Amino acid sequence: MDICVVGTGYVGLVTGACLADIGNRVICVDVDKEKINKLKKGIIPIYELGLKDLVKRNQKRKRLAFTTDLREGLKKSTIIFIAVGTPPKQDGGADLTYVENVARQISQYMTSYKLIVEKSTVPVETGAWVKHTVSVNNRHKVKFDVASNPEFLREGQAINDFMHPDRIVIGVGSKKAEELLVKLYSPLRAPMVITDIKSAEIIKHASNSFLAMKISFINAISNICEKAGADVEKVAEGMGLDKRIGRAFLDAGVGFGGFCFPKDLAAFIKIAEKLDYNFALLKEVEKINEFQKKLLVNKIKDNLWIVKGKTIGILGLSFKPNTDDIRFAPSLDIIRLLRDEGANIKVFDPQAMNKAREVLKKVKFCKNPYEVARNADCLVIVTEWNEFKKLDLKKIKKLLKQPLIVDGRNIYNPKALKKAGFKYICMGKS
Numbered sequence: 234m235d236i237c238v239v240g241t242g243y244v245g246l247v248t249g250a251c252l253a254d255i256g257n258r259v260i261c262v263d264v265d266k267e268k269i270n271k272l273k274k275g276i277i278p279i280y281e282l283g284l285k286d287l288v289k290r291n292q293k294r295k296r297l298a299f300t301t302d303l304r305e306g307l308k309k310s311t312i313i314f315i316a317v318g319t320p321p322k323q324d325g326g327a328d329l330t331y332v333e334n335v336a337r338q339i340s341q342y343m344t345s346y347k348l349i350v351e352k353s354t355v356p357v358e359t360g361a362w363v364k365h366t367v368s369v370n371n372r373h374k375v376k377f378d379v380a381s382n383p384e385f386l387r388e389g390q391a392i393n394d395f396m397h398p399d400r401i402v403i404g405v406g407s408k409k410a411e412e413l414l415v416k417l418y419s420p421l422r423a424p425m426v427i428t429d430i431k432s433a434e435i436i437k438h439a440s441n442s443f444l445a446m447k448i449s450f451i452n453a454i455s456n457i458c459e460k461a462g463a464d465v466e467k468v469a470e471g472m473g474l475d476k477r478i479g480r481a482f483l484d485a486g487v488g489f490g491g492f493c494f495p496k497d498l499a500a501f502i503k504i505a506e507k508l509d510y511n512f513a514l515l516k517e518v519e520k521i522n523e524f525q526k527k528l529l530v531n532k533i534k535d536n537l538w539i540v541k542g543k544t545i546g547i548l549g550l551s552f553k554p555n556t557d558d559i560r561f562a563p564s565l566d567i568i569r570l571l572r573d574e575g576a577n578i579k580v581f582d583p584q585a586m587n588k589a590r591e592v593l594k595k596v597k598f599c600k601n602p603y604e605v606a607r608n609a610d611c612l613v614i615v616t617e618w619n620e621f622k623k624l625d626l627k628k629i630k631k632l633l634k635q636p637l638i639v640d641g642r643n644i645y646n647p648k649a650l651k652k653a654g655f656k657y658i659c660m661g662k663s
């Protein structure tokens with residue numbers, strides 16, 4: 234099939250490259266000339282496992298092309314995915330300016346039937362607005378449909394998530410739109426949920442909010458475990474074996490970050506508010522998530538007594554391992570809180586150093602974890618990169634001013650660390 238993907242951010246690029254790889258001809262459109270020029274040369278603006286090879290392979294086979302010209306993108310394509318950004322506004326709601334712009338332009342340029350599919354995460358009723366926008370600008374009365382097909386890609390495993398999804402959600406208002414999308418996704422052989430557009434839009438926000446709620450739930454349990462002298466990991470194991478609960482997303486720690494959960498949660502609270510429902514449960518999920526970062530800083534304070542003038546080494550800046558993404562990363566808030574206390578900060582991350590340099594000031598960037606540990610009063614784990622699980626702890630102990638590790642992701646065995654002579658503080662267990 235001939236597909237056009239508008240927006241070459243995270244979602245658009247992965248979607249475009251994967252759809253090309255399963256045998257479609259895909260043209261990706263973006264207004265950013267520099268980005269498109271780089272993509273044409275096979276230079277990928279984001280760090281995502283396997284994406285570079287996928288893009289190059291499909292460019293070579295002439296199944297994947299890039300352009301800044303939406304008109305060119307629309308010419309041959311029947312299905313148009315809108316995958317532009319929906320950044321958060323000050324009030325937490327999603328800014329849909331880009332979606333509206335693209336919808337308007339599509340309607341002005343289209344000359345034959347188009348199926349316009351929302352891929353970006355958007356509030357419920359966006360589909361109806363896209364349909365309205367296209368209708369009012371559709372001077373030549375070209376036939377079109379609108380559909381919602383939310384993505385559930387995790388950064389770091391986005392290609393695998395695309396190729397082997399748990400489910401594909403298709404929100405449509407016509408048989409033709411349904412048939413086109415079912416045909417497009419049939420090579421993936423995944424369960425499909427076919428529904429109306431509004432339900433599909435809500436599935437996305439409900440899923441992400443539910444996962445965020447699971448994380449905040451286990452973090453709340455973790456705090457109870459700490460006070461009661463129990464072990465949150467065993468509690469999660471015991472809960473998770475119940476098939477109705479499941480073990481996934483029950484890892485206690487410094488909370489969730491990234492560009493999806495915090496943004497989608499805030500947007501869903503706002504959507505509910507507009508629909509005259511106070512989603513207090515989700516507000517609590519946010520509060521617990523904020524608290525976890527302060528809790529980690531308090532643990533550091535409790536063990537250092539005075540933080541002012543002390544040197545604190547931070548391992549991990551990205552919001553989770555296997556990505557260089559630091560958007561809404563817990564590390565940023567934790568570093569800010571520690572700096573407010575007057576601490577000197579040293580940091581290292583296997584992938585996120587370049588991005589962090591753009592936003593973190595007055596912080597010493599180190600070449601490796603050992604340089605971070607040298608003469609630090611405390612070593613803090615914020616992201617659970619595999620590399621940190623395999624550190625030479627004897628060497629770390631020698632380098633630290635005092636053998637104190639505060640672990641916000643529970644990557645070590647407390648008994649082993651204590652035996653090795655460390656004061657080891659973690660989350661929800663001792």
Ligand code: UDX
Binds near residue numbers: 388485488493
């Ligand atoms: C998420 C959703 O999983 C995905 O379906 C959606 O499309 C985009 O948002 P992503 O943001 O890439 O994906 O990250 P994810 O792997 O889900 O982790 C989110 C955050 O939760 C991370 O900061 C992670 O450290 C944290 N987390 C996750 C926990 O603190 N505990 C857990 O048990 C799981």
